[in-house]
Each structure stands twice: as C-alpha cells, then as structure tokens.
Amino acid sequence: MSASSVMEMEQTHEVIIPRATWETALRRLLVSPGRWATGRIRTHKTADSMEWLVDQLELAEEFPDGRTRLSRANWIVVGMLTDDERSPEEILNRMLLQATQQVVVLLFHQTERGRWSGIVHRNGTLFPMDGVRVIGSGMLHLQRNPVAIPDVPDDGRWSRTIGGLAPSLWQRTRSAHVLLIGCGRNGTMAAWQLAGLGVHRLTLVDPDKLAIENIEAMPGLEFNDIGKPKTAILGQQLLKQNPDLMLRCFAYPVSDILDRLKARYDLIVTCVDDDVPRLGASWLARELLIPHIDVGSSVQRSETGETTLAGDVRMLLPHEGCIQCVGGLADREQTMYEFAAPPGSLHRGVPVEWNQQRAGSLVHLNSMTVGIGVELWLRLLRGEIGSYWQRLTVRSRAEFELTGAAVGAGEQCEFCRDVQVVE
Structure with missing residues (x-):
C-alpha cells in the first residue's frame, strides 16, 4: 500500500467516539x-457515509501488529504525531495487516492543536478519513x-432567535438532525420548540392516532x-410554518423500526409515557453513540387534594448513563x-389506564418541562454539561423547586459499563 493508492469516494468515512474514551x-x-x-x-452505514464506532480503547507500548488480530477483525489505532515524517499510510504499511481486516488509523499532532490525519483500510483499499465526531460536552x-456553515439569513425571520442564541450556536441547531419519539402533548411541544430554534431536519416516530383529548393540547389541530x-x-x-423543513414520519412503535432508523442523528428525544419506547431509544442511542434526552411530566393529586406538578428531564450520553441506570425502569422484566418481542406481538399483562399513574396533564407544565430539555441540549452544544438529570416540582402553596445534578453510568449497568481506556 502507498499514499497514491488512497481513493477519494463520494461516501464519507467518520469515526464516532464517546468523549470520555477520547x-x-x-x-x-x-x-x-x-x-x-x-x-x-463497529460499523454503521448511512445513506451517504460509513461510520466507525469506537467504544473502548487500550493503551499499549508495542507497535500494533495485524498478525496478532483475527483475520476479520475491525480495529482502530490512535497515535500522537511528534514530527512531520509519519503519515497514516506509513503506519498502515508497518502494521502487517491481513487483507480481510478493516482498520482505521488516526494520528494527532502533539503540539499543533486541531491538526490530525486519518485513513481507513477496508477490503484491501485505502480511503481518507473525513471526520471525527466526539460525542459529549461540546459535541466536537x-x-x-470542513463543510460550509449555513449562512445567517438576512431576511429578518430568524433575527430574534439568532440574537438569543448567538450566530454560532444557531448554525449548529440549524444543521442538526433530531429524532423525536412520541408526538403527543410533550412531543408536540418539543417539535415546535426545536423547529423554532431552527432545527432543519426532524424525524417523528409515534404509532398512535389523534384522539379528542389531544385537541386542546396540540396547537393547530382540528376536530x-x-x-x-x-x-x-x-x-x-x-x-405550514417551516416549508423548508426536512421531515420524515413513522407511524410505528420505535421497537418495530429500529432497523429503519439508520441516519446520523445529532440528538434523540423521547416524550412518551411507556418504558418500552424509552428503552428502544436508549438502545439506539447506545448502539449509534447519540445523545438522548428523555422528557416526562405528570400531575399528581393526593388523597387530601394536594396537587403536585412534576417535570423530569434526563440528558444521557452514551456510556455515561442510560434509561435503565439513571431513574430506572418501572418494571424491568416486563419492559425487556x-x-x-417480534413486531406486532400481543402485549402480555393487563393494560394500564393513563389515570392510574397520574391525575392529568397540563399544557403549561408540558411547555416548561420540554423547555428545560431543550435548554439542556443547548448547554451540551456549548460545552457546559454532560449527562445531567433535571427535575421540576411545583407543590400547592409552595415555591417552585428546580433540582439537578450531573450523573454517570451505574456501577453494574450492562448498557454503559463497557467503555474504558485500559492500561
């Protein structure tokens, strides 16, 4: 292999890696x-790119040798450049790879911040590495x-939003692709708030049909x-409001269509009242290394008539907390x-009526809770937070309580605890 054998292809190649590992x-x-x-x-193919997903890295003193790996191994090598003499191609030539191995080589410069180079060896052919996505605070x-950043429009439409976010952050929300699971009361609020920030690509997932109780809580509905x-x-x-919005809609349970959700999403949002789609979203976020925000709200009323409004928002990053270990599942065995279960399977057990779990739902509570979730996403993009759990509680004749804290993976969580850098 030589530098001249590197092929330029329309399909791009990107490494996706959790920030903690990185x-x-x-x-x-x-x-x-x-x-x-x-x-x-691991590999994940989208419509226009091949993604190389990294969960774990090990540090080694010896130079990597392809002969010590399985013939069909997929692996990555990361090194630090100390001079200008070594290139990814030279490293590959020294690694004595087997033809059937798929290997990524990334080199970073020790003294020049941001300088890097990379290459992919796939099926005996070399391809340039086009990008590295670091999933975590700042979303590097x-x-x-570099792809040209969308221009800030000068027609005034987005002037207030851009002024509130700053142009650089608005450009990031504008280029984001968000997967929204659940299009009821909270989900509708989330869709409108995300679109209102300029999000240009939305994928909506919800198997349900509209009912009479949705009318007063979802703007624009008619009987x-x-x-x-x-x-x-x-x-x-x-x-109607955003004619240039790139939109996809799936009227199916998320667990039935996981194999169809193949895009590179910048964020997954769940606004559901069932742990099964929550778990499906959490699994997808874990497999494809995507941030996941779960939004829930409820109105509770005690036997004495005291009312409590509650909002719960979990910002969860891959390997740094998930639905199972942060907050937990109401019935883990049943949810699993x-x-x-295969698509279309009958549910086991007795269906739970909505009012067995809460007294009702309020538009203003939904809006506040969703707004907290959106703000957590913006803070993630600004590099201010990582995984975070924020809760809102409003009790009768009491002050608003807003409590939050950074969270991490549970010690025994099988979804989260397989990422590390090993000496």
Missing part, C-alpha cells in the same frame, strides 16, 4: 507519545474538509384530525420482554 486516550498519549491506543470498532466535530396518525398531522402543521 479524552482519556489523548491525555495519556500526550504524556507518552511513543504509545498507541487500539480498540475494536473534526473535519478533513376532523381525530383518528389520523399523530406524526402525519404534526408534520403537516410544522411544514416487550422490547424483545
């Missing part, structure tokens, strides 16, 4: 530039050939919309069974 490896490579970080990689995206899919009607309303 930072730990780079810190140790900086102080020991002669060492290497290696690990297994390194690009070989003749009752009985129609929530995703279709919400999508129509969004497009339902999630694993």
Whole structure:
C-alpha cells in the first residue's frame, strides 16, 4: 500500500467516539507519545457515509501488529504525531495487516492543536478519513474538509432567535438532525420548540392516532384530525410554518423500526409515557453513540387534594448513563420482554389506564418541562454539561423547586459499563 493508492469516494468515512474514551486516550498519549491506543470498532452505514464506532480503547507500548488480530477483525489505532515524517499510510504499511481486516488509523499532532490525519483500510483499499465526531460536552466535530456553515439569513425571520442564541450556536441547531419519539402533548411541544430554534431536519416516530383529548393540547389541530396518525398531522402543521423543513414520519412503535432508523442523528428525544419506547431509544442511542434526552411530566393529586406538578428531564450520553441506570425502569422484566418481542406481538399483562399513574396533564407544565430539555441540549452544544438529570416540582402553596445534578453510568449497568481506556 502507498499514499497514491488512497481513493477519494463520494461516501464519507467518520469515526464516532464517546468523549470520555477520547479524552482519556489523548491525555495519556500526550504524556507518552511513543504509545498507541487500539480498540475494536463497529460499523454503521448511512445513506451517504460509513461510520466507525469506537467504544473502548487500550493503551499499549508495542507497535500494533495485524498478525496478532483475527483475520476479520475491525480495529482502530490512535497515535500522537511528534514530527512531520509519519503519515497514516506509513503506519498502515508497518502494521502487517491481513487483507480481510478493516482498520482505521488516526494520528494527532502533539503540539499543533486541531491538526490530525486519518485513513481507513477496508477490503484491501485505502480511503481518507473525513471526520471525527466526539460525542459529549461540546459535541466536537473534526473535519478533513470542513463543510460550509449555513449562512445567517438576512431576511429578518430568524433575527430574534439568532440574537438569543448567538450566530454560532444557531448554525449548529440549524444543521442538526433530531429524532423525536412520541408526538403527543410533550412531543408536540418539543417539535415546535426545536423547529423554532431552527432545527432543519426532524424525524417523528409515534404509532398512535389523534384522539379528542389531544385537541386542546396540540396547537393547530382540528376536530376532523381525530383518528389520523399523530406524526402525519404534526408534520403537516410544522411544514405550514417551516416549508423548508426536512421531515420524515413513522407511524410505528420505535421497537418495530429500529432497523429503519439508520441516519446520523445529532440528538434523540423521547416524550412518551411507556418504558418500552424509552428503552428502544436508549438502545439506539447506545448502539449509534447519540445523545438522548428523555422528557416526562405528570400531575399528581393526593388523597387530601394536594396537587403536585412534576417535570423530569434526563440528558444521557452514551456510556455515561442510560434509561435503565439513571431513574430506572418501572418494571424491568416486563419492559425487556416487550422490547424483545417480534413486531406486532400481543402485549402480555393487563393494560394500564393513563389515570392510574397520574391525575392529568397540563399544557403549561408540558411547555416548561420540554423547555428545560431543550435548554439542556443547548448547554451540551456549548460545552457546559454532560449527562445531567433535571427535575421540576411545583407543590400547592409552595415555591417552585428546580433540582439537578450531573450523573454517570451505574456501577453494574450492562448498557454503559463497557467503555474504558485500559492500561
């Protein structure tokens, strides 16, 4: 192999890696530039890119040798450049790879911040690495050939929003692709707030149809919309105000269509009252390394008539907390069974009526709770927070209580506790 054999293709190649894995490896490579970080990689193909997903890295003193790996191994090598002489192609040539191995090589410069290069060896052919996405606080995206940032429009439409966010943050929300699961009361609020921030690509998922109780809580609905899919009607309303919105709608349970949700989403949002779609979203976020925000709200009334309004928002990053270990599942065994059941399967157990779990739902509470979730996402983009759990409580004749804290993976969580950098 040689540098001249590197092929330029329309399909791009990107590494996706959790920030905790990324930072730990780079810190140790900086102080020991002669060492290497290696690990297994998974692949995920989208319509226009091949993603190389990294969960774990190990640090090694010895130079990586392809002969010590399985013939069909997919793995990554990360090193620190100390001079201009070494290139990813040269590293590959020294690794004695087997033809059937798929390997990514990333090199970072020890003294020049932001300087990097990468290459992919796939099926005996070399491809340039086009980008590295670091999933975590700040959502860093390194690009070989940076894509032009969308221009700030001068027609005045977005002037107030851009003024509130600052142009750089608005451009990031504008280019984001958000997967929204649940298009009821909270989900509708989330869709409108995200679109109002300029989000240009939305994918909506909800198997339910509109009912009479949705009318007063979902802006723009008409009585003749009752009985129609929530995703279709919400999508129509969004497009009336945002005709350039790129929109996809799925009127199916999320657990039935996980294999169809193949895009690179920048964020997954769940606004559901069932742990099965929550778990489905959490699984998808874990598999594809995507931030996940779960939004829930409820009105509770005690036997004495005291009313409590509650909002619950969890910002969860891959390997740094999930639905199972932060907050937990109401019935883990039942949820796992339902999630694993084939599409169209009958549910086991007795259906739970909505009013067995809460007294009702209020538009203003939904709006506040969703707004907290949106603000957590903006703080993630600004690099201010990582995984975070924020709760709102409003009791009768009492002050508002807003409590929040950073969270991490549970010690025994099988979804989260498989990422590390090993000495």
